[in-house]
Amino acid sequence: MGTITVRDAVYAFLADQGIDTIFGNPGSTELPMFRDMPPSIRYVLGLQEGVVAGMADGHAQATGLPALLNLHSSAGVGHALGNIHTAYRNRTPMVIVAGQQARSILPFEPFLFAERPTEFPQPFVKWAVEPARAEDVPLAIARAFHVAMQPPRGPVFVSVPVDDWDRPSTLLAPRRVSTRLDADPGLLTEAGAMLARAERPVIVAGSGVGRSGAGAALAHLASLHQAPVWAAPFAARETIDENHPLFAGFLPAAREPIVAALSGHDLVLVIGAPVFTWHVEGFGPAVPPGAALVLIDDDPDFAARVPQGLAITGDIPAAIERLTATRAPDRGPPAPRPSYPAPAGGSITSDLLIARLQALRPHGIAIAEEAPSSRPALHRHFRVGPGDTFHACASGGLGFALPAAAGLAVAGRPTLALIGDGSMMYSIQTLWSAARYALDLRVIVVNNCGYAALDQFGEQFGVQGAETALPGLDFCALAQGHGLPAARVSDPAGLDEALVALFARTGPSLLEVMVAR
Known part of the structure; x- marks a missing residue:
């Protein structure tokens, strides 16, 4: 056997941990990591760094294992920081491996180098390191995986100079690390x-x-x-x-x-x-x-x-x-949860859409939601039941749910993404990845032609006149341009048929629902 490189040692460690997927949008300083990449590893490409961070988040939530996210030095990390923040709030285990320029030219501040790389993603990573020596990279990545899984779980960050991957190293000794935290x-x-x-x-x-x-x-x-x-x-x-x-x-x-x-x-x-x-x-x-x-x-x-x-x-x-195990005394049942009447069908409202979606959707699926103005209707009419999982953005930043849905689907979960029109534009590139990898993903765009949730907050704060309208967006054309079949419905009489058709298709597809604002 030839010389063991840093790259060899890292891929051997990933195999030991059961990691077979890397999410990324690589730049020049990351490419040597992928030389002679083992065939057991699949690289899932996203068209923007925030998208791949969200995909990695969804995948980790589905598998329970740390997701491996590959980003380009400072520029790529900067693009991804919104969804890294979300992963931190979601308590998602994620190992971010970012590129750095070659060690020999770092003193000269070269093009595309990462200045103070371990500080940049703070405070939304649990631990960050740029190893002092190339041979320390495998150990740093191993530590990062274990830190990511320790409660509370979360993302960690390793900056790797471009010339480290081909340097000599040694295979890591096997180790077992408990991450359970028992209560008093x-x-x-x-x-x-x-x-x-x-x-x-x-x-x-x-x-x-x-x-x-x-x-x-x-x-x-x-x-x-x-x-x-x-x-x-x-x-x-x-x-x-x-x-x-x-x-x-x-x-x-x-x-x-x-x-x-x-x-x-x-x-x-x-x-x-x-x-x-x-x-x-x-x-x-x-x-x-x-x-x-x-x-x-x-x-x-x-x-x-x-x-x-x-x-x-x-x-x-x-x-x-x-x-x-605590002995429970006899208590009477609490008051039942209030029920809500079925919404009328004069126009497609959020209530009507969510009520019909609940009635017609398949069960036992993953649901990723980022439709803020429809959240009250979701609470009134939607029921997450046995076999379902629900995934929303704990940070409040938009651009998470659509890529997270793709990551859930990469992990093998049939997935529904329920996305507002404003939210959709934060991560529209995800549709290309959904088509490229033929994901089992259904996307419903709730199109009310604007940031309707901000209108609601404007009323609360007494603010009027803010620019919140989003006219002219054609999500069917955008989906088709990324390789997905798409349909639009605006008439309540056609809503049920459109929902049934959406879930009857195989592969990824999109339904744009025009909703009264």
Whole structure:
């Protein structure tokens, strides 16, 4: 066998970790990484760095493994930072390997070099390094994978000079690294006693429940205690089966409405979310006066900033299992969740679209959503159920959901992307990747011809006249130009037929739905 190179050692490590996919949009300083790339590795190309970052995020959420993202030095990293921020907020394990100019010319600030590369992606990576020596690159990438998987999970960053890949190295010794964080059993016993004593407990479930696959266990705990379950504000993942009789709905992102929704309960158990994510200024207590508060999450930062009560850091499924062993007193069932009438069909509204989508869509799919003005209708009429997963943008930055949907589909999940027209234009290039790799992806563009969500906020803040209209966008033409079949519907009488046809197709396709604003 010839000399082992840095590249050889890295690919051997990736094989040991079960990593077979690299997402990227390469530049010149990255190309040597791909010389003699093993046939077991597939390179998924996106046409813009933010797109490939979102694809890597979706793929990691689907597989539970760190995604490997390859970016071009500073310019490429800069383009990707919006979705790197989202991956950080999504708690998505992601290893970013970015190029750097050759070591010998770095003192001369060459073209396309990365200045202070480890500082640039901060604070939205957990760890960043440019190894001091070429032979340290494999070890740095190995450490990055383990750091990415340690709770709370998130993206990490490794800057690699272009000439490092061909330098001599050695294969890494096998290692096993535990990333489980067990909660204090004494505190869990205390939390269980509080739950048993409570007369009217309520549960608030966040993205951590979906990420850890704990939805069914949490629903069982809720049933034992007849505790209604609210989705935390801006929960970016599914929580429990939304058809469950104890699912209460979605908490708003404002202090006083949260307290009002939770009033009448004497224990608030928050699992997999901070207390709380607010979007607008508010005042007063965080939970109803007199109510006890317990937080359980694997992020110690959530615990550090809890405003009151008991905060426990640890593995979410294990903590729920411990609480399930607590003896539950007899309690009557809570009030049923309000139902909403079927929307009228005089025109296509967000409510009508979402209601018909829920009725006609296949189940057991991944749903990626970024249609802000349709989110209330989604909460009223859509139900994420068994086998479904739900993926939204925890950071609030647009341009995530469409590439994330592609990444979910790369992982083998049948996927639906529900995207607003404004959001769609942040990552339209994703459609090329969907066509190029024949992904099992359906895209619904909710076209209300503008940033309608901003109109709603304008009313709240008393602001009028902001430029929010987006006339003239033809998403069918854009999809066809990227290689996807596409159709448009504007008449309510044709909505059902268009939705059925969308899901009957094979391969990626797009439906543009003209929605009354």
